[in-house]
Amino acid sequence: MNQQTVLEFARGPFFYFALLFMLFGLAYRLFSVISLGWSKNRVPNKGSQAKGVFMTFLKGVLIWPFIPWVKNTFTRNPLIYIGGGLFHLSLFVVIILGTPHMLVTKSLVGVQWATLPLPIVDFMAATGIIAMLILLVNRMIHPVMKLISGPAEYLAWLFVFLPMITGYMMTHHIGGSYESLFTRHMITVDVLMIWIPLSRLSHFVFYFFSRAIHGQEFGKRGVAV
Amino acid sequence: MSEETIKKGLADKGVSRRDFLKLGGLLAAAMGMQLPPLEQSGLPAALGTPARGSQIEQNILHALETKQRLPVIWLEFQDCTGCTEAVSRSVSPSLENLVLNTLTIEYHETLSAAAGYQIEQAKQDAMKKYAGQYILVVEGSIPTDNDGAYCVIGGRTAIDHLKEAAAGAAAIIAVGNCAAYGGLPKAKPNPTGAKGVWELITDKAVVNISGCPAIPEATTGTIAHFAIFGTLPELDNLNRPKTFYGKTVHDRCLRRPFYEAGKFALSFDDEGAREGYCLYKLGCKGPTPYNACATIKWDQGLSFPIQSGHPCLGCSEPNFWDGGGFYQGQSTPLDKPTVAVVGAAVGVGAALGIGTALVNQSKKKAKKGGSK
Ligand code: SF4
Ligand code: SF4
Numbered sequence: 355m356n357q358q359t360v361l362e363f364a365r366g367p368f369f370y371f372a373l374l375f376m377l378f379g380l381a382y383r384l385f386s387v388i389s390l391g392w393s394k395n396r397v398p399n400k401g402s403q404a405k406g407v408f409m410t411f412l413k414g415v416l417i418w419p420f421i422p423w424v425k426n427t428f429t430r431n432p433l434i435y436i437g438g439g440l441f442h443l444s445l446f447v448v449i450i451l452g453t454p455h456m457l458v459t460k461s462l463v464g465v466q467w468a469t470l471p472l473p474i475v476d477f478m479a480a481t482g483i484i485a486m487l488i489l490l491v492n493r494m495i496h497p498v499m500k501l502i503s504g505p506a507e508y509l510a511w512l513f514v515f516l517p518m519i520t521g522y523m524m525t526h527h528i529g530g531s532y533e534s535l536f537t538r539h540m541i542t543v544d545v546l547m548i549w550i551p552l553s554r555l556s557h558f559v560f561y562f563f564s565r566a567i568h569g570q571e572f573g574k575r576g577v578a579v
Numbered sequence: 580m581s582e583e584t585i586k587k588g589l590a591d592k593g594v595s596r597r598d599f600l601k602l603g604g605l606l607a608a609a610m611g612m613q614l615p616p617l618e619q620s621g622l623p624a625a626l627g628t629p630a631r632g633s634q635i636e637q638n639i640l641h642a643l644e645t646k647q648r649l650p651v652i653w654l655e656f657q658d659c660t661g662c663t664e665a666v667s668r669s670v671s672p673s674l675e676n677l678v679l680n681t682l683t684i685e686y687h688e689t690l691s692a693a694a695g696y697q698i699e700q701a702k703q704d705a706m707k708k709y710a711g712q713y714i715l716v717v718e719g720s721i722p723t724d725n726d727g728a729y730c731v732i733g734g735r736t737a738i739d740h741l742k743e744a745a746a747g748a749a750a751i752i753a754v755g756n757c758a759a760y761g762g763l764p765k766a767k768p769n770p771t772g773a774k775g776v777w778e779l780i781t782d783k784a785v786v787n788i789s790g791c792p793a794i795p796e797a798t799t800g801t802i803a804h805f806a807i808f809g810t811l812p813e814l815d816n817l818n819r820p821k822t823f824y825g826k827t828v829h830d831r832c833l834r835r836p837f838y839e840a841g842k843f844a845l846s847f848d849d850e851g852a853r854e855g856y857c858l859y860k861l862g863c864k865g866p867t868p869y870n871a872c873a874t875i876k877w878d879q880g881l882s883f884p885i886q887s888g889h890p891c892l893g894c895s896e897p898n899f900w901d902g903g904g905f906y907q908g909q910s911t912p913l914d915k916p917t918v919a920v921v922g923a924a925v926g927v928g929a930a931l932g933i934g935t936a937l938v939n940q941s942k943k944k945a946k947k948g949g950s951k
Contacts, residue, residue: 358896358897358898359898362898362901362902362913365903365912365913366912366913366914367914369912369913369914370912370914370915370916373912373916374916374920374921374924375924377921377924377925377928378924378925378927378928379928380928381924381925381926381927381928381929381932382928382929382931382932382935383932384929384932385928385929385930385931385932385933385936386931386932386933386935386936386939387932387936388932388936389932389933389936389937390936390939390940391940453841453843453859453860453908454908454909454910455910457859457860457907457908457910457911458908458910458911458912460908460911461907461908461911461912461915462911462912462915466845466860469841470841471839471840471841471842472838472839472840472841473839474841531816532827532866532867533867533896536867
């Protein structure tokens, strides 16, 4: 009948379906790759594979982001590097350290943790939104980016952008009653969750696997003699 | 009885001129016309913030001096009488008491001394005598399943009573979440097919004074508005008067600074609870409900649930009983899959994934074998 019914649908059955679909889809994709098998390690290695995995995460998550200028990816393309970095940081802060989002996880798995004050989360959200807009413009005008961007890239951008902008509007009560803002946010989140396993947005899970595999390879450091 | 003017009725009761003038100011305030932060509140600009002796107050006094007392018919269906309790909890000469003096209550199951056939007859007489003039107040939801058999008064169903009384009413006011949106009786699985008044009466405007119970000043303020101006106050999209339901509880909450600062009580007796921190993590629904709790409060402005340490339940919104656990954050999903269901989804996904991989591998091998 009214807004409330739509909101209940978006928070209830639709969310339920989207969550299960995402888990199902991610499991499918992950296992369809993993079960292809590894190539056999026929010789003893010089280095430790475990150490390789550890180092790659250390470098990728804790070292490079703070000394970006030593990397070509930064010096050749600072805009993408900074924009992309801020965007990912913003996602992390908002989704993990934003109170309402933590409560969602708490209700699902039962663990809770300390969150950040609203103004900080809010600032990060705004940063993420601006970064996304800049990255979009860049994608549309940069000759190479233009060439390698198809509908899949723009759709992925859209499906990530919508929950962010609706969430921001909801926190600030812009553009309608709280219920309608809440509804829009929930629907876009549900759509995003469905889109994740269907697209390369799934990298938020696969990234860790591929990094681990690379780290393991790097860790070998040739043949032990 | 209702032929005498409100002022005369008050004078007969020994209310002095001075108290009468005070009443004008009180009513203006009750109708949201003098609440101090009104300008910044985003409420209808026409309300302004009149000072004492202002035009609005003069108008009210003039109306009180000349208007006749307004007949009220108050019907109760699937209710708990909580809203009546709230409205009647008046200590003389409280605001509620004075507002009630501007009315004549012709029929009210709980408050009437008469009972049975007599009172039903009195109601019929009143509806005839004041046809087109009386205010119809409804408390409680209306069951519609099984031809309305779940609520029968004097041998007739609630639907029947409602339609009959609504036909001759000058204004219809649904008091409490039950009458407005179905309330508790409508909570899943809604065994009686309960509905709010505005779902059944569609040819007339129904003012919804939602809440569980409705804030008495919102009820009396709205009735007084009609008694004095002869019109209904401006309504929001859920037919609630904007004066009382223009802002969310969260917007006016005294714990709001703690919400902004990210300081939350994590249990009902921790340090945070004692410090008066925000109750969001204890399930406060304050950001969703539009209601005046945080400003008008309860028991003559003494306190309201959040002030007393309990999270808001969001009782002024439709279907709030089904809006998630009262002690769960309001951002949380309404349905959560069980471990078994999650396991099944992941398991099936993984099995299909492994299947695809095996098929791909054997295809590849077959290809290799073939090329050799
Ligand atoms: S207690 Fe509830 S209404 Fe008050 S600030 Fe916290 S969330 Fe908002
Ligand atoms: S604080 Fe919330 S639940 Fe309590 S009476 Fe007010 S609106 Fe209803």
